[in-house]
Amino acid sequence: MSIILPIAQRGEDVLKLIAAPVADTEFSTAWLQELAKALEATMLERNGVGIAAPQVYVSKRVIIVASRPNPRYPDAPEMEAITMVNPEIIAQSSQTVLGEEGCLSVPDERGQVSRAEQITVQFFSLKGEKIIQSFHGFPARIVQHEIDHLNGVLFVERI
Numbered sequence: 001m002s003i004i005l006p007i008a009q010r011g012e013d014v015l016k017l018i019a020a021p022v023a024d025t026e027f028s029t030a031w032l033q034e035l036a037k038a039l040e041a042t043m044l045e046r047n048g049v050g051i052a053a054p055q056v057y058v059s060k061r062v063i064i065v066a067s068r069p070n071p072r073y074p075d076a077p078e079m080e081a082i083t084m085v086n087p088e089i090i091a092q093s094s095q096t097v098l099g100e101e102g103c104l105s106v107p108d109e110r111g112q113v114s115r116a117e118q119i120t121v122q123f124f125s126l127k128g129e130k131i132i133q134s135f136h137g138f139p140a141r142i143v144q145h146e147i148d149h150l151n152g153v154l155f156v157e158r159i
């Protein structure tokens with residue numbers, strides 16, 4: 001069992017900050033593991049397909065991405081949740097696509113947002129392993145939405 005954390009709501013300062021990178025000394029620590037567990041539990045409790053640490057009042061560069069089919073994206077892949085530490089988009093397609101987004105920090109609002117269709121992301125595992133992975137479609141949209149949270153940007157600012 002893990003802790004369910006409260007979600008910061010639109011207008012709160014923590015959602016406007018540039019989140020701090022996780023330091024080398026923080027990898028493989030109990031606190032980073034516990035943060036990831038609590039983030040995933042909170043995302044699942046809220047039926048989300050992603051979450052970023054600033055949404056639970058922790059201004060650190062940690063996100064979770066967990067695509068699954070849903071009424072808006074019935075063909076979305078079912079993914080194991082991926083925890084990304086210090087994620088960076090290192091390449092993106094020039095092709096963009098409009099798609100519906102929601103946000104756990106902006107309840108009851110949905111909107112069409114233009115995002116790169118395909119991205120390549122460099123990130124670190126909780127143990128500090130460097131991973132480079134490409135995403136397209138809905139998972140790529142979730143990654144971009146979550147990285148926006150790390151940079152103090154909400155999807156409503158992109159509409």
Ligand code: K1U
Nearest residue numbers: 047048049050051072101102103104142145
């Ligand atoms: O970061 C968050 O606030 C979570 C957010 C992730 C997200 C959803 C849709 C597009 C991009 C990013 C959510 O999980 S909102 C709730 C949700 O499950 C959902 C909303 C719209 C379409 C599909 C799912």
Ligand code: ZN
Nearest residue numbers: 102103104105
């Ligand atoms: Zn969001």
